[in-house]
Amino acid sequence: MSTTSDDQSSFDAEVAVIGLGAVGSSAAWRLAARGVDVIGFEQFEPGNAWGGSTGRTRLFRVACLEHPGLTPIARRARDLWRELEASAGQALFFETGGLMIGPSDSHIIEGTLAAAEAHDLPVERLDADEIASRFPAHARTNPGDVGVWDPEAGILRPEAAIIAAADAARAAGARILTGTRVVAIEPDANGVTVLTEVAKYRVRRVAVTSGPWITRFVPELPLTPHRVIMTWFRPREGHDADLDVLPVFIRSVPGHDTWIWGHGVVPASGPGSKEGFGGFDAKVGPEFDGPFVADDPDAIDRVVHPGETDGIRDLVAATFPDLEPEPSGVTTCIMTHTPDQLFVVGVTDHPRVVVGGGCSGHSFKHASALGELVAQSVVGEEHFTDAAFLDPRRFSG
Ligand SMILES: Cc1cc2nc3c(=O)[nH]c(=O)nc-3n(C[C@H](O)[C@H](O)[C@H](O)COP(=O)(O)OP(=O)(O)OC[C@H]3O[C@@H](n4cnc5c(N)ncnc54)[C@H](O)[C@@H]3O)c2cc1C
Structure with a gap:
């Protein structure tokens, strides 16, 4: 050696x-x-x-709002995920499509459209009425919000x-x-x-x-690890069906100046299946807001304390009236940011x-x-x- x-x-x-x-x-x-x-x-x-x-799921998008140069990387990644699915003999990626909602001049919308334009992606622009009729769970929007539908988005099993x-x-x-x-x-x-x-x-x-x-x-x-909390939510009693039309989303929050992301039920064996992974129904996370810098990743607090989910609870209540706003599951994870x-x-x-x-x-x-x-x-x-x-x-x- x-x-x-x-x-x-x-x-x-x-x-x-x-x-x-x-x-x-x-x-x-x-x-x-x-x-x-x-x-x-x-x-x-x-x-x-x-x-x-960690956390059982990750969002996949091809119209990468963060930088148009990421689109070819996402496409190559999808091919490789598919190759791994074949070698592993199990599903790793579910194409659900994805919905971005926000003001037309927001980074979410402008960035998504910039990537779509640069790579001629088949995205669709939606107005508020179209959002509400096609995706009833997203009917609550801020005045002036628009949507972009990315049909190639989906969910990965990390x-x-x-x-x-x-x-x-x-x-x-x-x-x-x-x-x-x-x-x-x-x-x-x-x-x-x-x-x-x-x-x-x-x-x-x-x-x-x-x-x-x-x-x-x-x-x-210049990398900065942050402790972040992931949360899961269940539908209110009698509203299970609403989550059937809740594909991947990143969106503004009614009455708030922030955004949330998530997805609905993950089909364990492809579209149409009602079976979810791990017993959760929806996953929603707040935008990174930076209070939890973790200089030593070994020392981060893995316990989610009372009060830490109050913020996300309010955002979920404002956005999705059919979800129970108290999280059904929580965990911690580490996000590592560059400048x-x-x-x-x-x-x-x-x-x-x-x-x-x-x-x-x-x-x-x-x-x-x-x-x-x-x-x-x-x-x-x-x-x-x-x-x-x-x-x-x-x-x-
Ligand atoms: C809450 C949250 C939500 C996210 N959501 C999304 C999303 O929806 N879509 C998306 O695309 N991305 C998302 N991300 C980002 C994505 O999940 C992470 O960027 C990615 O998984 C990090 O991968 P990595 O390989 O850099 O690090 P890791 O997967 O953390 O791998 C690092 C590995 O190195 C090992 N290691 C560390 N030190 C040593 C050592 N000294 N010796 C040996 N091994 C060592 C660790 O044990 C670990 O296994 C999210 C991230 C977080 C935290």
């Missing part, structure tokens, strides 16, 4: 992937699929509840998808070490030494994909260290393709799309 010189035989692997969450499990898979000798380290298990990928990617990496030849925490990386001119709590490995390059823990290894990156709310993917200031992360609350949908971009950065292949806007060096000038 440990080495003193750097002849060919002294390397334990070509590449080490540190952190096998959403991006890392896919990076290990895409590297192994290229025939690269990969060793992946995960401090817990793939699909764990302690990073940024834990199952991560496990599927780690399994695909193994099947392609990657060595996956679980329950193995990396404590340091030491890059030099010839390679990188990776130190775990019990051993030392020598590799040629590393991909740091440790989510909220990335700055332990690449401290110069421009985009991700960091690519080679860092050290040429042997590639990074993939900085979720900013919207990277899961892209994670399989971000893994592909990480793999391409590691092997020096041209990116499948222009990813310069995600270059981690944009923050160091």
